[in-house]
Structure formats: structure tokens, C-alpha cells
Amino acid sequence: MTRNSYYSLPPLSIVHDTGEHMSKTSSPRIRAGVRVRLAAFTLLAGALLLTAGSPAVAASTININPGNVPTTAAQFTQNCDPNLGGGPFANEDVWVFNLPGNPQTSGTFQSITATFSTPTGTVTRTIPTDPNSAIVNNTGTSKAWIRLPAGWTLTGATAVISGTADFFVLTHTCAASNPRVNPKLVLTKTGTPATGVRAGDTVVYTYTVTNQSTGTNAPITTITVTDNTVTGITCQDTSLAQGESTTCTGTYTVTKADVANGKIVNIARATGLFGQQTVPSNEATFTVTARPAPPKQASLSIDKKARVESDCREKCENDGYAAKGDKIFYTYRVTNTGTVAITNVTVEDPTAGPVVCNSTTLARGTSTDCHAVKPHVVTSADVKAGKVVNRAHATGTFDGREVVSDPVTVTVCIRHGKYDDRHDGKHDGKHDGKDEPKLPVTGDDSTGILAVGGGLLAAGALLLGASRIRRQAAIRL
Structure with missing residues (x-):
């Protein structure tokens, strides 16, 4: 008897005879039977409506028991069940999962997604959509299995179920019968x-x-x-x-x-x-x-200063100019402006003479200070020229080649311009071969004569005045 036949009603017998037969159909007994049948039909219809109107149980996602992972098939409990994937197989492992509890409350598997570590990386497999996998619900609890290459490591899994279970388990495996050993x-x-x-x-x-x-x-x-x-x-x-x-x-x-x-x-x-x-x-x-090496550049620069020192410091003007006999001291700063080290650094200054430097080897970006050994003494020729012009340059060596800086020039002006005998020291009658000799005197010195004549005229006037006074006094007497 089917579920539907269980709820079927016996056929109603209705008598259509007239007369005495009609009286039978209208008897209380017949009317009671009809009411019973109607009541049963109503109950059946209500039950069917309630069943159809009941909401379906919502699917949920749960995780595998964390104590089951990670593991390889060879490391887990072995059971090669022919109803659950079978085995053992050469070079293939069978994995079997279980949803514990009564299927009416715990539910059944709808799908399982498992994650494995493999020699080529992490992969995921899904039951029952992947090949060699299935869900089995006729063994008391809901189970699922999948067959995969031997040696993979199960690292995690989730399941979509129809019931209320909190987790599922890896129940057993069937490791490969003769796995191919591949150390790698x-x-x-x-x-x-x-x-x-x-x-x-x-x-x-x-x-x-x-x-x-x-x-x-x-x-x-x-x-x-x-x-x-x-x-x-x-x-x-x-x-x-x-x-x-x-x-x-x-x-x-x-x-x-x-x-x-x-x-x-x-x-x-x-x-x-x-x-x-x-x-x-x-x-x-x-x-x-690598970063390309910068091109090699060997170059020097030079800076130069002059300091004037005068013997008549208290008498002469403090204006920075030089006068005959003053001393000019020269100092220099030489800088390596290239990208390579330069050796044998020197300063050439024909006017100042020999120059010494604190260092003769300069790494890139470094400097050294130098000075002329002797000061330059201002001569009459310098005074006559009105200035002392000094020109110098630095030299060095890189890779056997000479490195020369641009020249630098320092000019020291002479006080009051060009040479003037009235200002720049009159001669004492001696000629040292450096100073210019006095010019020779030509013509008469009229200045001295005029002075003497003026004096005599003044004296004569005084004597004449005195004689007149004496005469007047004598006449009055």
C-alpha cells in the first residue's frame, strides 16, 4: 500500500431507488456514514496543506574537525570500503568524510570543498562535482569520498549541509597500495x-x-x-x-x-x-x-687671496692698498672638482714664487690649503704700474696625465695710483739700481732770489721810517 492509498476513502454507495429504497438512504445510519467520510477527507486535506506550507531547512556551511588536519592518507586510519571509494589503488589515495549524527537532525552532505598541499602547490577539490567522488546517504549517516593522487596532504575542508551539525570529520582513508616514492x-x-x-x-x-x-x-x-x-x-x-x-x-x-x-x-x-x-x-x-659607473672626470679648481702687510702700519692709510716696500702674502685653496682622486697637487705662481700645500693627494670633493713660501715686496715698478697683478693655477696627476685648473688672478692696487716722487719716498742721493734717479735741475732758482730781495726791501723801509722820525724830533728841539 502506498502513502497515497493509505489516506484513500472507500467509495460512497448512494441508492437511487424510489419508495422504500429512498427511505433507506435517508436513514440516520446512512447520514452518519457520510459525515465520517467527510471528516476523514478534511483531515487529509489539512495534513497535505500543512506539509506543503512548511518551510525547508536552510543549508549551512561547517568546517572539518581541526584535529583531523593536516594529514596524508598514509598517516590516517585505514579502511578500504568498497561502498566508499574502494581501493587500495596504485598511486591513488581514497579520502572518506562523515557527518556524525541522525540525518534527520544533523543533516546530509550537499557538497564538500577540501584543500590539499601538493608538490606543485595548493589545490582544492569538490565532492561530488570532481571526478572519482560521491556523496553516500544510505549507510546510516551522510558520507562522502574522493580518490586523489597519492601523497597529497589534507590541510582543511568545509561542507555545505542540510541540517544543524556543527562540524564533520575525516573518518578514514585508503592509502595507495604501491605509492610511487618521489623525494623532491x-x-x-x-x-x-x-x-x-x-x-x-x-x-x-x-x-x-x-x-x-x-x-x-x-x-x-x-x-x-x-x-x-x-x-x-x-x-x-x-x-x-x-x-x-x-x-x-x-x-x-x-x-x-x-x-x-x-x-x-x-x-x-x-x-x-x-x-x-x-x-x-x-x-x-x-x-x-647594477647602476652604471659615472664617467671619470679629473678636474681641479683654485681660489686665491692676497694679504698686504705694511711696515708703516700706524702712519699709512688703512685702506687695503699697497705701497712701495709693503709685503703681499698669497694663499690658495685647491679643490678636486672631479670624480677621481688626483695626486701630485701643486700650485704654480710665477710672481709669488715657490708654493707649498698641506696635502698633495685629493680625493674627489676634497680640498687643500697652500701658501707662497715668500711674500712679494712691492717695488717702484709696481708703484709706477699702479697695481700688482698675480696669476696662478693648480696642477695634479691622474692616470699618468697632467690635470690643470683654470687660472685665477688677484690684483692688489697701489695707494694713490701710479708712482709719484712727492708721495712715494724722495731719494736720499743714493741709487740702488731699482728706484728711479732724481731728474737733473735746469735753469735759475728764482724763488730764492725773490725771497732775499723782499727782505732787503723791508729792511730799507724800516730804516727810512726811522730816519724821518729822528729828523722830526730834531726840528722840534
């Missing part, structure tokens, strides 16, 4: 700084070594990293279990050849031991770009 090391490499390095800079290389073996849980030991340009590489760990990683570091000093090449490209490889078997990693490369 993977190496990656970076360098810091990666751009703009110059000769003498230090590049720090970082290497990451990962054990991505499959089909085995045995570790890889005695791990080392070699690099065709970097030496002295050290690793934090030298033994790695399946899925583990370690970091190694090494340093390299940039050379002029690297800069000339414009970049540094080096190759590294990790190796380890799987039992007695040597396991090499992939080759890892990294490129560091």
Missing part, C-alpha cells in the same frame, strides 16, 4: 638590494628550500645550497620532513666587472640525502641590476 627538493632565491648596486656594495641572497616529496614520509637530510658566485651559504635547518621548508642566506660583494656588465645573474642549487640517494633541487636564478 624545490629551491627559490631572492637578492637584496635587487637594483642600482655599485662596485663595493653587498647583496644579501636568501634561499628557500622545501621538501616536496611524494609517496613517502621519510625526511631529506644533509641539505646544502651552492651558488656559482656566492660562497659561505648557511641554512637554518639541514633536515626537512615532507612539506617543511628552511631558509638559507649568503652575501656577495659587487665588483667593477659586474657594474660594467650591468647586472649580476647567478645560479644556485640545493642538494640533500634521501637515505643514501642524493636529491638535487631545481636550479634557481636571480638577477640584480
Whole structure:
């Protein structure tokens, strides 16, 4: 009997005879039977309406029991159930998940999304949409299974269910019958700084070594990293279990050849031991770009000052000018304005004579102070010229070639301009060969004669006046 036949009603018998038969159909007994049938039909219709109007249970997403992950199939409880994926299979693992509890309350699986760590990276698989997977709901609780390559590691999973369960579990696995053992090391490499390095800079290389073996849980030991340009590489760990990683570091000093090449490209490889078997990693490369060296420039600049020192400091004007016999002291500052070191730095000054410098080797951007050994003494020729003009330049050596600065000129003016005998020291009758001789005297000296004549005239006038006074006095007497 079906669910629908369980709620079916017996057919109604209605008598259509006349007379006495009609009296039978209208009897109280018949009317009571009709009411019973109507009541049953009403109850059935109400039940169907309530069932149709009840809301469906909303789906929810739950996580796998965190105690079940991470794990490989070979590390978990083994059960190769033919109703749940079967097995064992060569080089394939079967994973079986369970939703504990009564399906009427806990619910059933609608889908499972599982995350695995694999030798090529992280992958996700979905049950039941991926191949070789299914959901099974006829074994007491809701279960799901999937068949995957051997050696993968389950790292997490979520499930969409129809019930109210809080979590689900990995119930068992069926590991591969004869998994292919594949010990494997993977190496990656970076360098810091990666751009703009110059000769003498230090590049720090970082290497990451990962054990991505499959089909085995045995570790890889005695791990080392070699690099065709970097030496002295050290690793934090030298033994790695399946899925583990370690970091190694090494340093390299940039050379002029690297800069000339414009970049540094080096190759590294990790190796380890799987039992007695040597396991090499992939080759890892990294490129560091170099900053081109600036063009070599050898150049010098010179600055010059003059200081006047006078013997008549208290009598002469304090105006910074020079006079005959004054001393002029010259000082210089030579600066390396190029990009390379310059040696044998000197100052050439024909007027001042020999010059000495504090340093004769200048790195780029540095300076040295120099001074003339002897001061220049102002001569009559300088006075006559009205100024002392001094010109100097610096020289040095780079790579066997002479480096010459632009010349610098300092002019010291002579007080009161050109040479004047009235101002610049009259001669004492001696000629030293340097000063100009006095000009010879020509013609009469009328000034002296006029002076004498004036005196005689004055005396005569006084005598004449006195004689007149005496005469007047004599006449009165």
C-alpha cells in the first residue's frame, strides 16, 4: 500500500431507488456514514496543506574537525570500503568524510570543498562535482569520498549541509597500495638590494628550500645550497620532513666587472640525502641590476687671496692698498672638482714664487690649503704700474696625465695710483739700481732770489721810517 492509498476513502454507495429504497438512504445510519467520510477527507486535506506550507531547512556551511588536519592518507586510519571509494589503488589515495549524527537532525552532505598541499602547490577539490567522488546517504549517516593522487596532504575542508551539525570529520582513508616514492627538493632565491648596486656594495641572497616529496614520509637530510658566485651559504635547518621548508642566506660583494656588465645573474642549487640517494633541487636564478659607473672626470679648481702687510702700519692709510716696500702674502685653496682622486697637487705662481700645500693627494670633493713660501715686496715698478697683478693655477696627476685648473688672478692696487716722487719716498742721493734717479735741475732758482730781495726791501723801509722820525724830533728841539 502506498502513502497515497493509505489516506484513500472507500467509495460512497448512494441508492437511487424510489419508495422504500429512498427511505433507506435517508436513514440516520446512512447520514452518519457520510459525515465520517467527510471528516476523514478534511483531515487529509489539512495534513497535505500543512506539509506543503512548511518551510525547508536552510543549508549551512561547517568546517572539518581541526584535529583531523593536516594529514596524508598514509598517516590516517585505514579502511578500504568498497561502498566508499574502494581501493587500495596504485598511486591513488581514497579520502572518506562523515557527518556524525541522525540525518534527520544533523543533516546530509550537499557538497564538500577540501584543500590539499601538493608538490606543485595548493589545490582544492569538490565532492561530488570532481571526478572519482560521491556523496553516500544510505549507510546510516551522510558520507562522502574522493580518490586523489597519492601523497597529497589534507590541510582543511568545509561542507555545505542540510541540517544543524556543527562540524564533520575525516573518518578514514585508503592509502595507495604501491605509492610511487618521489623525494623532491624545490629551491627559490631572492637578492637584496635587487637594483642600482655599485662596485663595493653587498647583496644579501636568501634561499628557500622545501621538501616536496611524494609517496613517502621519510625526511631529506644533509641539505646544502651552492651558488656559482656566492660562497659561505648557511641554512637554518639541514633536515626537512615532507612539506617543511628552511631558509638559507649568503652575501656577495659587487665588483667593477659586474657594474660594467650591468647586472649580476647567478645560479644556485640545493642538494640533500634521501637515505643514501642524493636529491638535487631545481636550479634557481636571480638577477640584480647594477647602476652604471659615472664617467671619470679629473678636474681641479683654485681660489686665491692676497694679504698686504705694511711696515708703516700706524702712519699709512688703512685702506687695503699697497705701497712701495709693503709685503703681499698669497694663499690658495685647491679643490678636486672631479670624480677621481688626483695626486701630485701643486700650485704654480710665477710672481709669488715657490708654493707649498698641506696635502698633495685629493680625493674627489676634497680640498687643500697652500701658501707662497715668500711674500712679494712691492717695488717702484709696481708703484709706477699702479697695481700688482698675480696669476696662478693648480696642477695634479691622474692616470699618468697632467690635470690643470683654470687660472685665477688677484690684483692688489697701489695707494694713490701710479708712482709719484712727492708721495712715494724722495731719494736720499743714493741709487740702488731699482728706484728711479732724481731728474737733473735746469735753469735759475728764482724763488730764492725773490725771497732775499723782499727782505732787503723791508729792511730799507724800516730804516727810512726811522730816519724821518729822528729828523722830526730834531726840528722840534
